[in-house]
Amino acid sequence: DVQLVESGGGLVQPGGSLRLSCAVSGYTYSSYCMGWFRQAPEIMREAVAVIDDNGRSTYADSVKGRFTISQDNAKNTLYLQMNSLKPADTAMYYCAAVLSPRGGSSCPTAFHEYNYWGQGTQVTVSS
Numbered sequence: 001d002v003q004l005v006e007s008g009g010g011l012v013q014p015g016g017s018l019r020l021s022c023a024v025s026g027y028t029y030s031s032y033c034m035g036w037f038r039q040a041p042e043i044m045r046e047a048v049a050v051i052d053d054n055g056r057s058t059y060a061d062s063v064k065g066r067f068t069i070s071q072d073n074a075k076n077t078l079y080l081q082m083n084s085l086k087p088a089d090t091a092m093y094y095c096a097a098v099l100s101p102r103g104g105s106s107c108p109t110a111f112h113e114y115n116y117w118g119q120g121t122q123v124t125v126s127s
Helices: none
Strands: 003-007 010-012 018-025 032-039 046-052 057-059 067-072 077-082 091-099 121-125
Touching: 003 091, 018 032, 018 091, 018 121, 032 067, 032 077, 046 067, 046 077, 057 067, 077 091
Parallel strands: 010 121
Antiparallel strands: 003 018, 018 077, 032 046, 032 091, 046 057, 067 077, 091 121
């Protein structure tokens, strides 16, 4: 089965940057979607960014222009570069994966569509 292991979270001041990494193993699908989600206490888990095998990505409006999702297939690693961090970005961040939908549809952004999840890494933005 697919295994996802995250790293890179931590405490950072507003305006700072972090890069999250997600090491992927056991993923043998020929086409897949991967994404970063976040969840704060009492707030529904939401998609931050998703990316497909062709490198096409979609971002939440709240992070557009500040965050960048990317993947290094040679290293089997998914990344989330987070710049200009705000206190509102404070959350547990998860990486996730799912088989790509048929017919060339875009990757889903609903968390319940994703089958495989990392353990989560905490990001705290505070002065």
